[in-house]
Amino acid sequence: MRRYSAFAIAREVLRHHQGWERAWAKPEPRKQYDVIIVGAGGHGLATAYYLGKNHGITNVAVLEKGWLGGGNTGRNTTIIRSNYLQDPSAAIYEKARSLYETLSQDLNMNVMFSPRGVMMLAQTEHEVRGYVRTAHANALQGVQTEFIGPERVKELCPIIRIDGPRYPVLGALWQARGGTARHDAVAWGYARACSDMGMHIIQKCEVTGIRTEGGNVTGVETTRGPIGCSKLGLVAAGHSGVLAQMAGFRLPLESVALQALVSEPIKPCMDVVVMANTVHGYMSQSDKGEMVIGGGTDGFNNYTQRGSFHHIEETVRALVETFPMIARLKMLRQWGGIVDVTGDRSPIISPTPVGGLFVNCGWGTGGFKAIPGGGWATAEMIAKGAPGPLAAEFGLNRFREGRFIDESVAAGVAH
Amino acid sequence: MLLITCPNCGVAAEETELHAGGEAHITRFGPEASENDFEDYLFRRENPRGVHFERWRHANGCGKWFHAARCTATLEVFGTYSAQTTEPPREILETIRAKRPAWTWRDLK
Numbered sequence: 410m411r412r413y414s415a416f417a418i419a420r421e422v423l424r425h426h427q428g429w430e431r432a433w434a435k436p437e438p439r440k441q442y443d444v445i446i447v448g449a450g451g452h453g454l455a456t457a458y459y460l461g462k463n464h465g466i467t468n469v470a471v472l473e474k475g476w477l478g479g480g481n482t483g484r485n486t487t488i489i490r491s492n493y494l495q496d497p498s499a500a501i502y503e504k505a506r507s508l509y510e511t512l513s514q515d516l517n518m519n520v521m522f523s524p525r526g527v528m529m530l531a532q533t534e535h536e537v538r539g540y541v542r543t544a545h546a547n548a549l550q551g552v553q554t555e556f557i558g559p560e561r562v563k564e565l566c567p568i569i570r571i572d573g574p575r576y577p578v579l580g581a582l583w584q585a586r587g588g589t590a591r592h593d594a595v596a597w598g599y600a601r602a603c604s605d606m607g608m609h610i611i612q613k614c615e616v617t618g619i620r621t622e623g624g625n626v627t628g629v630e631t632t633r634g635p636i637g638c639s640k641l642g643l644v645a646a647g648h649s650g651v652l653a654q655m656a657g658f659r660l661p662l663e664s665v666a667l668q669a670l671v672s673e674p675i676k677p678c679m680d681v682v683v684m685a686n687t688v689h690g691y692m693s694q695s696d697k698g699e700m701v702i703g704g705g706t707d708g709f710n711n712y713t714q715r716g717s718f719h720h721i722e723e724t725v726r727a728l729v730e731t732f733p734m735i736a737r738l739k740m741l742r743q744w745g746g747i748v749d750v751t752g753d754r755s756p757i758i759s760p761t762p763v764g765g766l767f768v769n770c771g772w773g774t775g776g777f778k779a780i781p782g783g784g785w786a787t788a789e790m791i792a793k794g795a796p797g798p799l800a801a802e803f804g805l806n807r808f809r810e811g812r813f814i815d816e817s818v819a820a821g822v823a824h
Numbered sequence: 825m826l827l828i829t830c831p832n833c834g835v836a837a838e839e840t841e842l843h844a845g846g847e848a849h850i851t852r853f854g855p856e857a858s859e860n861d862f863e864d865y866l867f868r869r870e871n872p873r874g875v876h877f878e879r880w881r882h883a884n885g886c887g888k889w890f891h892a893a894r895c896t897a898t899l900e901v902f903g904t905y906s907a908q909t910t911e912p913p914r915e916i917l918e919t920i921r922a923k924r925p926a927w928t929w930r931d932l933k
Contacts, residue, residue: 650871661867663846664896708844709826710896712873717825719840752867808867809859 410605412517432597433477433604438611441637442470444791445629446644447616447652449473450482451592451777452769453644454599454610455784456791458516461606463785464792469608470638471600472631474615478596481646484714484746485777486669486703488682488693490527490587492554494543495814497802498755499550504799505782509590512781518598520590521696525680527587528562530569530731532576532687540582554584566681568732575730576687589682589693595780619656625764626656640765642791647712647747649770658762660770661808662749667706667774668716668724670743672735674698679732688727692735700735702728706748706774716745748774753807755814758786758800767791768805828894831904833886845879847871848891849911873897875920875927877912880904893920 411417411430421428444460446453449471460466473479489509491502508515509522531537540556547554559571559578571578600610611633618630619641628637643652647664674697684691690704704724707717721743729736750773751757757771769787772779786799796804802814826839835841847869853861870876876896881889891909893902893916902923903916911932920927 648873650869651873654872659864659868659870661869663869663871664873709878709894710844710871710876711899712897713899717839719825809863 410601413519432601433610436609436611438470438609438614438631438633438636441628442609443468443638444640444642445469445636445638446471446642447629448480448644448646449477449596449600449610449612450480450644450646451478451596451599451780452646452772452783452787453642454596454603455780456642456644456769456787457603457608457784458599458606459785459788460792461603461608463788466792467606467608469603470636471603471608471610472614472616472629472636473610473612476612477600477610478593481746481748481776482592482596482780484669484744485592486691486693486701487589487592487777488527488587488684488691488775489522489590489778490584490682491552491778492527492529492543492547492582492584492587493816494546495755495816496550497814498816499547499552501782501786501799501803502779503550503552503782504785505779506587508781508785510586512590512595512598516598516602518594518601520594520598522588522590523696524586524588525682526565526583526585527682527684528557528565528581528583529684529686530562530578531580531582532578532685534579536687537579540580543582552584553586554582557581557583566679566683568678568734569683570731570733573730587682589695592777595777599784616652616655619652619763619766621656621763626766640767640791642767642769642787644769644787646770646772646776647749649749649768653761653768656761656763656766660757660768661751661805662757662771663710664712664747664749665706665709666711666713666716666745667703667748668720668743668745669701669703670721670724671695671699671701671741672738673741675700675738678734683731685727685731688730690724690727690731692728692732699741700738706750712747714745714747748772748776750774753813754816756783756803757805758783758790758796759804759806760790760795761805826899826901828880828892828901829904830882830885830888831890831906832882832888835882835885837882837885841882841884843881843883845881845889848877848879848907870930872929875902875924875929877929879907
């Protein structure tokens, strides 16, 4: 792999950009791999990357039914934060956030990580109490957050109306090292690094069946023929339930549509990410100047990657109330993704009833921020055959045992 | 936007009138149930990409619960029926099978 650098750009400018090589190879699938990962989104590619980097397993294929990073990885609003309440969540999300800090150097791909700060507004007394508690919990967990007052909110983000008639801003949970990153570049960076290690990334290859023998996985049926493997990782977000059904078990998930939209580009007007959970909306400004907006999920099961229009209306209404200056902005694009939501709003990183078959799913509305940490933990689990310390609490058994990791507050708004 | 006819009041209700209530026909197990049955009842969901039986409430209408058969991949509604049933009525099953011959649902015959 030719490394990207300022020198490489200078060299290619002189050569009329004829020397850039393909970022990742386009191989034909082999008959057998040590590990197959289903789903070439952020978590799937990060799992493959850390299997190679941390555990030396490089005979790996990543199968993708569509195109690389075309699912939720390319559809989210790119927010990165780790201000969760429970210890296991703080551990894995903070691991992910800290890996994001150096991900560009690690992958030799500029993922444009921008730790611009994330604030979650408190607009009711309950939210104030909730976030003060979270700030204390974060202090114990070693995650740097603080509860700030309304004046500081206004100082950090001047376009917020803090004295609105319905829900005045009473404060905010502020994570200064949270922020955003370029979502496509995260997928591309991992894919390029995986391909460089000799892994196969096979796009337009849909898994149609899972082969088992004596309760252990032996391979998958795909639209490009059967492929054997000794270990299989299902990292398919909203479609995890469909794959689990092929393997003969059910997951505690519901797949629903989550929408996002962007406005026309405008001059820089906010340099932080703001989430307003009470009125239900969140917004940040992209480097292109578009206001990136997200809101709530639909209430019903849905696999169409389209959402209902009235949710956009609710989200926009909430944000116009919070940021009156956006009232006359035109919206450019709107899209939807299928998110897999668990009962306790925490992910599942777990072995399954089928031997050699592992799942990474249930990230629901907030998986992008966790990509490096989720991949790290899933790779460790697949390599060693059992979950490591990061993944241990996120097993499927937590539902039977009643050990929920309740993050309904931290995930109070779909994010 | 989804349009679903409420079988209780006969109104073709828009999505904003309705509240989705999750999977229908989930069996509640009694005091002697195994942990596995109870976990199934509480957490494990069919979550199909295809025809789904769901509970809906006509929240901003007659206020009553009903069941609907709907495809989660195309949003096609195959019919609605009373919530006072333990399994889908025959005519709904026939409508679904006429359009989706290979369709199966849990252990429904």
